[in-house]
Amino acid sequence: MFRSALRLHKSIASPLAASFRAKARLHTVPSLPYTVEAGVTPLLSPAALKIIYSDHQTGLINRLNELIAGSPYEDKLFYEVLMDSASSLNETQIFNNASQAWNNDFFLRSLSSTPSAMSDALAKRIADSFGSVEVFKREFKTNALGLFGSGWTWLVEDKEGRLVLLNTYNAGSPHHRRRMQRNDETATDHDFASQAQNPYSGVSKYSAPAKLMANNSYVPILCISMWEHAYLTDYGVTLEGRKQYLENFFKTVDWSLVENRVFRASGF
Template sequence: MLRSALRLHKAVASPLATSFRAAARIHTLPPLPYTVKGGVAPLFSPAALKVIYGDHMTGLVGRLNELIAGTPYEEKLFHEVLMDSASSLNESMIFNHASQAWNNDFFLRSLTPSPEPQPMSEVLASRLRASFGSVEIFKREFTTNALGLFGSGWTWLVEDKDGRLVLLNTYNAGSPHHRRRMNRMDYSATDGDFAAQAQNPYAGNSKFSAPAKQMANHSYVPILCVSMWEHAYMTDYGLTPEGRKRYLEEFFKTVDWSVVESRIFRVSGF
Protein backbone atom coordinates (compact mmCIF):
# COMPACT_ATOMS: atom_id res chain seq x y z
CA MET A 1 0.00 0.00 0.00
CA LEU A 2 2.79 2.38 0.93
CA ARG A 3 4.71 1.58 -2.25
CA SER A 4 1.63 2.29 -4.36
CA ALA A 5 1.10 5.61 -2.61
CA LEU A 6 4.66 6.66 -3.26
CA ARG A 7 4.36 5.80 -6.95
CA LEU A 8 1.22 7.93 -7.13
CA HIS A 9 2.90 10.92 -5.51
CA LYS A 10 5.92 10.61 -7.78
CA ALA A 11 3.66 10.58 -10.80
CA VAL A 12 1.90 13.71 -9.62
CA ALA A 13 5.06 15.58 -8.68
CA SER A 14 7.32 14.93 -11.64
CA PRO A 15 5.34 16.77 -14.38
CA LEU A 16 5.03 19.78 -12.09
CA ALA A 17 8.76 19.88 -11.52
CA THR A 18 9.45 19.51 -15.24
CA SER A 19 7.02 22.19 -16.36
CA PHE A 20 8.18 24.64 -13.74
CA ARG A 21 11.89 24.36 -14.54
CA ALA A 22 11.45 26.54 -17.63
CA ALA A 23 10.22 29.37 -15.40
CA ALA A 24 12.54 28.73 -12.47
CA ARG A 25 14.28 32.11 -12.78
CA ILE A 26 11.15 34.06 -11.80
CA HIS A 27 9.08 32.57 -9.00
CA THR A 28 5.40 33.45 -8.90
CA LEU A 29 2.56 32.78 -6.48
CA PRO A 30 0.96 29.37 -6.93
CA PRO A 31 -2.83 29.72 -7.32
CA LEU A 32 -5.00 28.71 -4.39
CA PRO A 33 -7.69 26.01 -4.66
CA TYR A 34 -10.24 28.75 -3.85
CA THR A 35 -10.61 32.47 -4.59
CA VAL A 36 -9.33 35.35 -2.50
CA LYS A 37 -12.56 37.26 -3.17
CA GLY A 38 -14.57 34.42 -1.68
CA GLY A 39 -12.47 34.10 1.47
CA VAL A 40 -12.30 30.87 3.45
CA ALA A 41 -15.31 30.91 5.74
CA PRO A 42 -15.52 30.70 8.65
CA LEU A 43 -11.77 31.25 9.14
CA PHE A 44 -10.85 34.13 6.81
CA SER A 45 -12.79 36.98 5.29
CA PRO A 46 -11.79 38.12 1.78
CA ALA A 47 -10.02 41.10 3.37
CA ALA A 48 -7.96 38.85 5.62
CA LEU A 49 -7.08 36.47 2.81
CA LYS A 50 -5.95 39.41 0.68
CA VAL A 51 -3.49 40.39 3.44
CA ILE A 52 -2.18 36.85 3.90
CA TYR A 53 -1.97 35.76 0.28
CA GLY A 54 -2.21 38.84 -1.92
CA ASP A 55 -0.01 41.17 0.12
CA HIS A 56 2.24 39.08 2.37
CA MET A 57 3.04 36.22 0.00
CA THR A 58 3.42 38.55 -2.97
CA GLY A 59 5.98 40.52 -0.99
CA LEU A 60 7.85 37.39 0.07
CA VAL A 61 8.14 35.94 -3.42
CA GLY A 62 8.99 39.30 -4.99
CA ARG A 63 11.76 39.92 -2.48
CA LEU A 64 13.04 36.35 -2.95
CA ASN A 65 13.38 36.96 -6.69
CA GLU A 66 15.44 40.09 -5.92
CA LEU A 67 17.67 38.23 -3.47
CA ILE A 68 18.51 35.37 -5.84
CA ALA A 69 19.00 37.49 -8.97
CA GLY A 70 22.54 37.04 -10.27
CA THR A 71 23.29 34.15 -7.87
CA PRO A 72 23.40 30.38 -8.45
CA TYR A 73 19.95 30.21 -6.86
CA GLU A 74 18.48 32.01 -9.85
CA GLU A 75 18.51 28.78 -11.89
CA LYS A 76 16.97 26.62 -9.15
CA LEU A 77 13.42 25.42 -8.63
CA PHE A 78 11.62 26.82 -5.62
CA HIS A 79 12.09 23.77 -3.39
CA GLU A 80 15.78 23.69 -4.36
CA VAL A 81 16.19 27.31 -3.28
CA LEU A 82 14.54 26.48 0.05
CA MET A 83 16.55 23.36 0.84
CA ASP A 84 19.91 24.55 -0.49
CA SER A 85 19.71 27.85 1.40
CA ALA A 86 18.70 25.95 4.55
CA SER A 87 22.04 24.17 4.46
CA SER A 88 24.01 27.43 4.55
CA LEU A 89 23.84 29.85 7.46
CA ASN A 90 25.22 32.52 5.12
CA GLU A 91 21.96 32.50 3.14
CA SER A 92 19.54 33.40 5.91
CA MET A 93 17.70 36.10 3.96
CA ILE A 94 17.09 33.78 1.02
CA PHE A 95 16.02 30.94 3.29
CA ASN A 96 13.71 33.11 5.40
CA HIS A 97 11.78 34.40 2.39
CA ALA A 98 11.57 30.99 0.70
CA SER A 99 10.61 29.17 3.88
CA GLN A 100 8.01 31.71 4.96
CA ALA A 101 6.39 31.56 1.51
CA TRP A 102 6.41 27.75 1.55
CA ASN A 103 4.92 27.62 5.07
CA ASN A 104 2.21 30.08 4.11
CA ASP A 105 1.33 28.16 0.96
CA PHE A 106 1.22 24.85 2.86
CA PHE A 107 -1.05 26.41 5.49
CA LEU A 108 -3.49 27.92 2.99
CA ARG A 109 -3.58 24.70 0.94
CA SER A 110 -4.79 22.85 4.06
CA LEU A 111 -8.05 24.79 4.11
CA THR A 112 -11.38 24.44 2.37
CA PRO A 113 -14.13 27.05 1.87
CA SER A 114 -16.82 24.38 2.24
CA PRO A 115 -19.88 25.70 4.15
CA GLU A 116 -19.86 22.53 6.26
CA PRO A 117 -16.92 21.23 8.36
CA GLN A 118 -15.08 18.46 6.53
CA PRO A 119 -15.40 15.05 8.19
CA MET A 120 -12.24 13.27 9.29
CA SER A 121 -11.75 9.74 7.97
CA GLU A 122 -11.46 6.85 10.40
CA VAL A 123 -7.92 6.19 9.11
CA LEU A 124 -6.72 9.65 10.14
CA ALA A 125 -8.72 9.57 13.38
CA SER A 126 -7.03 6.26 14.24
CA ARG A 127 -3.59 7.74 13.63
CA LEU A 128 -4.40 10.68 15.88
CA ARG A 129 -5.79 8.43 18.61
CA ALA A 130 -2.66 6.28 18.46
CA SER A 131 -0.45 9.34 18.95
CA PHE A 132 -2.53 11.56 21.25
CA GLY A 133 -5.18 9.35 22.84
CA SER A 134 -8.12 10.98 21.04
CA VAL A 135 -8.89 13.50 18.31
CA GLU A 136 -10.16 15.89 20.98
CA ILE A 137 -6.88 15.70 22.90
CA PHE A 138 -4.95 16.33 19.68
CA LYS A 139 -6.97 19.48 18.97
CA ARG A 140 -6.58 20.69 22.54
CA GLU A 141 -2.82 20.13 22.58
CA PHE A 142 -2.41 21.68 19.12
CA THR A 143 -4.31 24.76 20.35
CA THR A 144 -2.26 24.92 23.56
CA ASN A 145 0.98 24.78 21.55
CA ALA A 146 -0.21 27.50 19.19
CA LEU A 147 -1.35 29.81 21.99
CA GLY A 148 1.94 29.19 23.78
CA LEU A 149 3.97 30.68 20.93
CA PHE A 150 5.47 33.95 22.16
CA GLY A 151 5.91 36.04 19.06
CA SER A 152 5.43 34.98 15.45
CA GLY A 153 5.69 31.42 14.23
CA TRP A 154 3.98 28.20 13.24
CA THR A 155 2.43 25.22 14.98
CA TRP A 156 2.82 21.95 13.10
CA LEU A 157 1.45 18.45 13.15
CA VAL A 158 4.33 16.36 11.81
CA GLU A 159 5.20 12.72 11.32
CA ASP A 160 8.42 11.49 12.90
CA LYS A 161 10.74 8.74 11.67
CA ASP A 162 8.72 6.08 13.51
CA GLY A 163 5.41 7.18 12.02
CA ARG A 164 4.19 8.93 15.15
CA LEU A 165 2.23 12.14 14.76
CA VAL A 166 3.73 14.79 17.02
CA LEU A 167 3.42 18.55 17.55
CA LEU A 168 6.16 21.03 16.78
CA ASN A 169 6.44 24.81 17.10
CA THR A 170 8.81 26.79 14.89
CA TYR A 171 9.51 30.49 15.26
CA ASN A 172 9.59 33.14 12.56
CA ALA A 173 10.24 31.34 9.23
CA GLY A 174 11.33 28.11 10.93
CA SER A 175 10.86 24.99 8.83
CA PRO A 176 10.35 21.35 9.85
CA HIS A 177 12.22 20.33 6.70
CA HIS A 178 15.70 20.99 7.97
CA ARG A 179 17.09 20.49 11.48
CA ARG A 180 19.33 23.54 11.32
CA ARG A 181 16.41 25.78 10.32
CA MET A 182 13.64 24.66 12.65
CA ASN A 183 14.09 27.80 14.76
CA ARG A 184 12.91 25.97 17.84
CA MET A 185 13.39 27.11 21.40
CA ASP A 186 14.11 23.51 22.37
CA TYR A 187 17.75 22.49 22.22
CA SER A 188 17.29 19.00 23.67
CA ALA A 189 16.45 17.43 20.30
CA THR A 190 18.84 14.87 18.86
CA ASP A 191 19.39 13.48 15.39
CA GLY A 192 17.24 10.52 16.38
CA ASP A 193 14.23 12.81 16.54
CA PHE A 194 14.23 13.52 12.85
CA ALA A 195 12.79 11.38 10.07
CA ALA A 196 15.36 9.84 7.74
CA GLN A 197 14.64 8.94 4.11
CA ALA A 198 11.13 10.36 4.37
CA GLN A 199 9.10 11.00 1.25
CA ASN A 200 7.96 14.47 0.31
CA PRO A 201 4.38 14.89 1.54
CA TYR A 202 3.69 17.94 -0.56
CA ALA A 203 2.99 16.88 -4.12
CA GLY A 204 -0.10 19.02 -4.59
CA ASN A 205 -0.94 21.45 -7.37
CA SER A 206 1.56 24.09 -6.28
CA LYS A 207 4.66 25.50 -7.97
CA PHE A 208 6.35 25.10 -4.61
CA SER A 209 6.02 21.29 -4.81
CA ALA A 210 9.01 19.00 -4.99
CA PRO A 211 9.72 15.52 -6.34
CA ALA A 212 9.72 12.67 -3.83
CA LYS A 213 12.69 12.40 -1.46
CA GLN A 214 13.73 16.00 -2.10
CA MET A 215 12.47 17.92 0.92
CA ALA A 216 11.84 15.78 3.98
CA ASN A 217 15.10 13.81 4.30
CA HIS A 218 16.52 13.98 7.83
CA SER A 219 13.59 16.02 9.11
CA TYR A 220 10.02 15.70 10.21
CA VAL A 221 7.32 15.27 7.59
CA PRO A 222 4.84 18.19 7.80
CA ILE A 223 1.18 17.14 7.86
CA LEU A 224 -0.68 20.27 8.98
CA CYS A 225 0.24 23.74 10.19
CA VAL A 226 -1.35 26.97 11.34
CA SER A 227 0.18 30.41 11.01
CA MET A 228 0.56 32.25 14.30
CA TRP A 229 1.92 35.36 12.62
CA GLU A 230 -0.03 38.46 13.60
CA HIS A 231 -0.98 39.33 10.04
CA ALA A 232 -2.82 35.99 9.76
CA TYR A 233 -5.38 36.71 12.45
CA MET A 234 -5.41 40.41 13.25
CA THR A 235 -7.77 41.45 10.42
CA ASP A 236 -10.63 39.20 11.53
CA TYR A 237 -9.80 38.50 15.18
CA GLY A 238 -7.69 41.33 16.53
CA LEU A 239 -4.62 40.86 18.71
CA THR A 240 -6.18 39.88 22.03
CA PRO A 241 -5.72 36.43 23.61
CA GLU A 242 -9.45 35.84 23.15
CA GLY A 243 -9.16 36.66 19.45
CA ARG A 244 -6.25 34.24 18.98
CA LYS A 245 -8.23 31.48 20.67
CA ARG A 246 -11.27 32.11 18.46
CA TYR A 247 -8.98 32.08 15.41
CA LEU A 248 -7.82 28.58 16.28
CA GLU A 249 -11.38 27.39 16.91
CA GLU A 250 -12.38 28.55 13.42
CA PHE A 251 -9.22 27.03 11.96
CA PHE A 252 -10.32 23.51 12.89
CA LYS A 253 -13.70 24.12 11.26
CA THR A 254 -11.95 24.97 7.97
CA VAL A 255 -9.28 22.25 7.72
CA ASP A 256 -9.61 19.92 4.74
CA TRP A 257 -8.88 16.65 6.52
CA SER A 258 -8.62 14.74 3.25
CA VAL A 259 -5.63 16.93 2.33
CA VAL A 260 -4.08 16.32 5.76
CA GLU A 261 -4.50 12.56 5.40
CA SER A 262 -2.98 12.59 1.91
CA ARG A 263 0.27 13.96 3.36
CA ILE A 264 0.83 10.95 5.63
CA PHE A 265 3.21 8.37 4.20
CA ARG A 266 3.98 5.90 6.95
CA VAL A 267 0.75 3.92 6.92
CA SER A 268 1.83 0.53 8.31
CA GLY A 269 -0.87 -0.96 10.48
CA PHE A 270 -3.72 0.86 8.73
Protein backbone atom coordinates (compact mmCIF):
# COMPACT_ATOMS: atom_id res chain seq x y z
CA MET A 1 0.00 0.00 0.00
CA PHE A 2 2.90 2.33 0.65
CA ARG A 3 3.96 4.32 -2.37
CA SER A 4 7.43 5.48 -3.33
CA ALA A 5 8.74 8.81 -2.12
CA LEU A 6 8.40 10.26 -5.61
CA ARG A 7 4.77 9.16 -5.86
CA LEU A 8 4.12 10.48 -2.36
CA HIS A 9 5.45 13.89 -3.20
CA LYS A 10 3.24 14.13 -6.28
CA SER A 11 0.05 12.76 -4.78
CA ILE A 12 -0.03 14.05 -1.22
CA ALA A 13 1.92 17.32 -1.38
CA SER A 14 -0.33 20.26 -0.58
CA PRO A 15 -1.16 23.02 -3.08
CA LEU A 16 1.69 24.96 -1.49
CA ALA A 17 4.02 22.57 -3.33
CA ALA A 18 1.90 22.40 -6.49
CA SER A 19 1.74 26.17 -6.83
CA PHE A 20 5.52 26.36 -7.17
CA ARG A 21 5.89 24.23 -10.30
CA ALA A 22 7.43 27.01 -12.34
CA LYS A 23 10.97 27.94 -11.38
CA ALA A 24 11.17 31.38 -9.85
CA ARG A 25 13.39 33.33 -7.51
CA LEU A 26 10.59 34.12 -5.10
CA HIS A 27 8.07 31.75 -3.56
CA THR A 28 4.65 33.13 -2.74
CA VAL A 29 1.85 32.18 -0.37
CA PRO A 30 -0.99 30.45 -2.28
CA SER A 31 -4.56 31.50 -1.65
CA LEU A 32 -6.89 29.45 0.54
CA PRO A 33 -10.32 28.10 -0.47
CA TYR A 34 -11.88 30.63 1.94
CA THR A 35 -11.18 34.23 2.94
CA VAL A 36 -9.38 35.53 5.99
CA GLU A 37 -12.23 37.98 6.53
CA ALA A 38 -14.70 35.10 6.95
CA GLY A 39 -12.53 32.95 9.19
CA VAL A 40 -13.34 29.26 9.59
CA THR A 41 -16.44 28.83 11.72
CA PRO A 42 -16.39 27.70 14.50
CA LEU A 43 -12.64 26.99 14.67
CA LEU A 44 -10.85 30.20 13.73
CA SER A 45 -12.06 33.79 13.93
CA PRO A 46 -10.92 36.27 11.25
CA ALA A 47 -8.46 37.71 13.77
CA ALA A 48 -6.93 34.29 14.49
CA LEU A 49 -6.76 33.36 10.80
CA LYS A 50 -5.04 36.66 10.02
CA ILE A 51 -2.27 35.74 12.48
CA ILE A 52 -1.90 32.17 11.19
CA TYR A 53 -2.15 32.89 7.49
CA SER A 54 -1.63 36.55 6.64
CA ASP A 55 1.09 37.21 9.21
CA HIS A 56 2.80 33.93 10.11
CA GLN A 57 2.61 32.18 6.74
CA THR A 58 3.73 35.27 4.87
CA GLY A 59 6.60 35.72 7.31
CA LEU A 60 7.76 32.14 6.80
CA ILE A 61 7.80 32.47 3.02
CA ASN A 62 9.52 35.86 3.10
CA ARG A 63 12.23 34.52 5.40
CA LEU A 64 12.67 31.44 3.22
CA ASN A 65 13.17 33.63 0.17
CA GLU A 66 15.84 35.59 2.05
CA LEU A 67 17.63 32.41 3.12
CA ILE A 68 17.77 30.80 -0.32
CA ALA A 69 18.65 33.94 -2.29
CA GLY A 70 21.93 33.37 -4.14
CA SER A 71 22.11 29.74 -3.00
CA PRO A 72 21.70 26.45 -4.94
CA TYR A 73 18.14 26.35 -3.52
CA GLU A 74 17.13 29.56 -5.26
CA ASP A 75 15.70 27.94 -8.40
CA LYS A 76 14.39 24.74 -6.84
CA LEU A 77 10.73 23.85 -6.63
CA PHE A 78 9.30 24.41 -3.17
CA TYR A 79 9.06 20.72 -2.32
CA GLU A 80 12.63 20.18 -3.49
CA VAL A 81 13.73 22.92 -1.09
CA LEU A 82 11.89 21.16 1.73
CA MET A 83 13.23 17.67 1.08
CA ASP A 84 16.77 18.66 0.09
CA SER A 85 17.21 20.85 3.17
CA ALA A 86 15.78 18.05 5.34
CA SER A 87 18.63 15.83 4.18
CA SER A 88 21.28 18.38 5.15
CA LEU A 89 22.19 19.11 8.76
CA ASN A 90 23.69 22.41 7.61
CA GLU A 91 20.40 23.82 6.28
CA THR A 92 18.26 23.87 9.41
CA GLN A 93 16.95 27.42 8.95
CA ILE A 94 15.90 26.73 5.37
CA PHE A 95 14.21 23.49 6.39
CA ASN A 96 12.44 25.05 9.38
CA ASN A 97 10.85 27.79 7.30
CA ALA A 98 9.96 25.53 4.37
CA SER A 99 8.57 22.75 6.55
CA GLN A 100 6.61 25.07 8.82
CA ALA A 101 5.05 26.73 5.77
CA TRP A 102 4.13 23.35 4.26
CA ASN A 103 2.64 22.09 7.54
CA ASN A 104 0.67 25.29 8.01
CA ASP A 105 -0.75 25.14 4.50
CA PHE A 106 -1.68 21.45 4.90
CA PHE A 107 -3.51 22.25 8.15
CA LEU A 108 -5.43 25.26 6.83
CA ARG A 109 -6.37 23.55 3.56
CA SER A 110 -8.07 20.73 5.51
CA LEU A 111 -10.67 23.12 6.95
CA SER A 112 -14.04 24.42 5.86
CA SER A 113 -16.89 26.33 7.48
CA THR A 114 -19.22 24.05 5.49
CA PRO A 115 -17.29 20.76 5.62
CA SER A 116 -18.28 17.57 3.83
CA ALA A 117 -19.41 14.78 6.14
CA MET A 118 -17.34 11.65 6.57
CA SER A 119 -18.32 8.95 4.08
CA ASP A 120 -18.99 5.34 5.04
CA ALA A 121 -15.89 4.32 3.08
CA LEU A 122 -13.63 6.68 5.03
CA ALA A 123 -15.24 5.71 8.34
CA LYS A 124 -14.50 2.05 7.59
CA ARG A 125 -10.90 2.84 6.63
CA ILE A 126 -10.38 4.69 9.92
CA ALA A 127 -12.15 1.97 11.90
CA ASP A 128 -9.87 -0.65 10.33
CA SER A 129 -6.91 1.07 12.02
CA PHE A 130 -8.46 2.47 15.22
CA GLY A 131 -11.47 0.29 15.94
CA SER A 132 -13.92 3.15 15.39
CA VAL A 133 -14.08 6.80 14.34
CA GLU A 134 -14.83 7.74 17.96
CA VAL A 135 -11.62 6.08 19.16
CA PHE A 136 -9.62 7.83 16.42
CA LYS A 137 -10.95 11.26 17.43
CA ARG A 138 -10.37 10.57 21.13
CA GLU A 139 -6.79 9.41 20.58
CA PHE A 140 -6.02 12.24 18.16
CA LYS A 141 -7.17 14.81 20.72
CA THR A 142 -5.24 13.08 23.51
CA ASN A 143 -2.06 13.11 21.42
CA ALA A 144 -2.53 16.80 20.63
CA LEU A 145 -3.05 17.71 24.28
CA GLY A 146 0.10 15.75 25.08
CA LEU A 147 2.28 18.11 23.08
CA PHE A 148 4.32 20.14 25.55
CA GLY A 149 5.35 23.22 23.65
CA SER A 150 4.80 23.95 19.96
CA GLY A 151 4.17 21.30 17.33
CA TRP A 152 1.78 19.30 15.21
CA THR A 153 -0.44 16.26 15.63
CA TRP A 154 -0.81 14.15 12.50
CA LEU A 155 -2.87 11.32 11.12
CA VAL A 156 -0.45 9.52 8.80
CA GLU A 157 -0.21 6.30 6.84
CA ASP A 158 2.81 4.07 7.53
CA LYS A 159 4.63 1.89 5.02
CA GLU A 160 2.34 -1.06 5.83
CA GLY A 161 -0.73 1.00 4.98
CA ARG A 162 -1.90 1.48 8.57
CA LEU A 163 -3.24 4.79 9.78
CA VAL A 164 -1.35 5.90 12.89
CA LEU A 165 -0.89 9.08 14.95
CA LEU A 166 2.29 11.12 15.01
CA ASN A 167 3.37 14.13 17.05
CA THR A 168 6.12 16.33 15.66
CA TYR A 169 7.64 19.32 17.45
CA ASN A 170 8.41 22.78 16.14
CA ALA A 171 8.73 22.46 12.34
CA GLY A 172 8.95 18.66 12.42
CA SER A 173 7.87 16.92 9.23
CA PRO A 174 6.44 13.42 8.69
CA HIS A 175 8.13 13.29 5.30
CA HIS A 176 11.69 12.76 6.48
CA ARG A 177 12.89 10.67 9.41
CA ARG A 178 15.79 12.98 10.23
CA ARG A 179 13.46 15.95 10.56
CA MET A 180 10.43 14.55 12.42
CA GLN A 181 11.64 16.30 15.58
CA ARG A 182 10.05 13.84 17.99
CA ASN A 183 10.70 13.93 21.73
CA ASP A 184 10.54 10.13 21.99
CA GLU A 185 13.59 9.71 19.76
CA THR A 186 15.80 10.71 22.70
CA ALA A 187 13.46 9.91 25.59
CA THR A 188 14.74 8.10 28.68
CA ASP A 189 13.00 5.49 30.81
CA HIS A 190 12.25 8.29 33.30
CA ASP A 191 10.55 10.29 30.52
CA PHE A 192 8.34 7.37 29.55
CA ALA A 193 7.47 6.74 33.19
CA SER A 194 6.36 10.36 33.52
CA GLN A 195 4.34 10.10 30.32
CA ALA A 196 2.55 6.99 31.55
CA GLN A 197 1.25 9.00 34.52
CA ASN A 198 -0.01 11.80 32.28
CA PRO A 199 -3.47 11.24 30.71
CA TYR A 200 -2.46 13.67 27.96
CA SER A 201 1.00 12.24 27.36
CA GLY A 202 0.54 11.64 23.64
CA VAL A 203 1.51 8.01 24.26
CA SER A 204 -1.01 5.70 22.59
CA LYS A 205 -1.07 2.23 21.08
CA TYR A 206 -2.23 4.01 17.93
CA SER A 207 0.87 6.22 17.79
CA ALA A 208 3.74 5.72 15.38
CA PRO A 209 6.54 3.59 16.91
CA ALA A 210 8.75 5.46 19.36
CA LYS A 211 11.98 4.32 17.72
CA LEU A 212 12.05 4.67 13.95
CA MET A 213 14.07 2.60 11.54
CA ALA A 214 16.18 4.44 8.98
CA ASN A 215 13.69 3.86 6.16
CA ASN A 216 10.58 4.97 8.04
CA SER A 217 8.54 7.73 6.49
CA TYR A 218 4.86 8.60 6.54
CA VAL A 219 2.15 9.86 4.21
CA PRO A 220 0.44 12.86 5.85
CA ILE A 221 -3.36 12.62 5.86
CA LEU A 222 -4.53 15.24 8.37
CA CYS A 223 -2.89 17.55 10.89
CA ILE A 224 -3.62 20.24 13.42
CA SER A 225 -1.33 23.04 14.48
CA MET A 226 -0.64 23.02 18.21
CA TRP A 227 1.48 26.15 17.98
CA GLU A 228 0.33 28.75 20.50
CA HIS A 229 -0.37 31.35 17.83
CA ALA A 230 -2.96 29.01 16.27
CA TYR A 231 -5.25 28.85 19.30
CA LEU A 232 -4.23 31.65 21.66
CA THR A 233 -6.39 34.40 20.10
CA ASP A 234 -9.66 32.46 20.30
CA TYR A 235 -9.06 29.98 23.12
CA GLY A 236 -6.44 31.33 25.52
CA VAL A 237 -3.76 29.27 27.24
CA THR A 238 -5.76 26.92 29.47
CA LEU A 239 -6.24 23.19 29.03
CA GLU A 240 -9.98 23.72 28.66
CA GLY A 241 -9.34 26.23 25.90
CA ARG A 242 -7.14 23.80 23.98
CA LYS A 243 -9.78 21.08 24.42
CA GLN A 244 -12.37 23.38 22.85
CA TYR A 245 -9.95 24.18 20.01
CA LEU A 246 -9.70 20.45 19.27
CA GLU A 247 -13.46 19.96 19.49
CA ASN A 248 -14.01 22.77 16.99
CA PHE A 249 -11.28 21.39 14.74
CA PHE A 250 -13.30 18.24 14.14
CA LYS A 251 -16.34 20.37 13.36
CA THR A 252 -14.46 22.03 10.49
CA VAL A 253 -12.46 19.16 8.95
CA ASP A 254 -13.38 18.70 5.28
CA TRP A 255 -13.70 14.89 5.25
CA SER A 256 -13.99 14.65 1.47
CA LEU A 257 -10.49 16.12 1.19
CA VAL A 258 -9.21 13.72 3.87
CA GLU A 259 -10.81 10.81 1.99
CA ASN A 260 -9.02 11.79 -1.20
CA ARG A 261 -5.71 11.81 0.66
CA VAL A 262 -6.32 8.45 2.30
CA PHE A 263 -7.36 6.57 -0.80
CA ARG A 264 -4.72 8.22 -2.97
CA ALA A 265 -2.07 7.16 -0.46
CA SER A 266 -3.24 3.58 -0.01
CA GLY A 267 -4.34 2.86 -3.53
CA PHE A 268 -7.86 1.77 -2.51
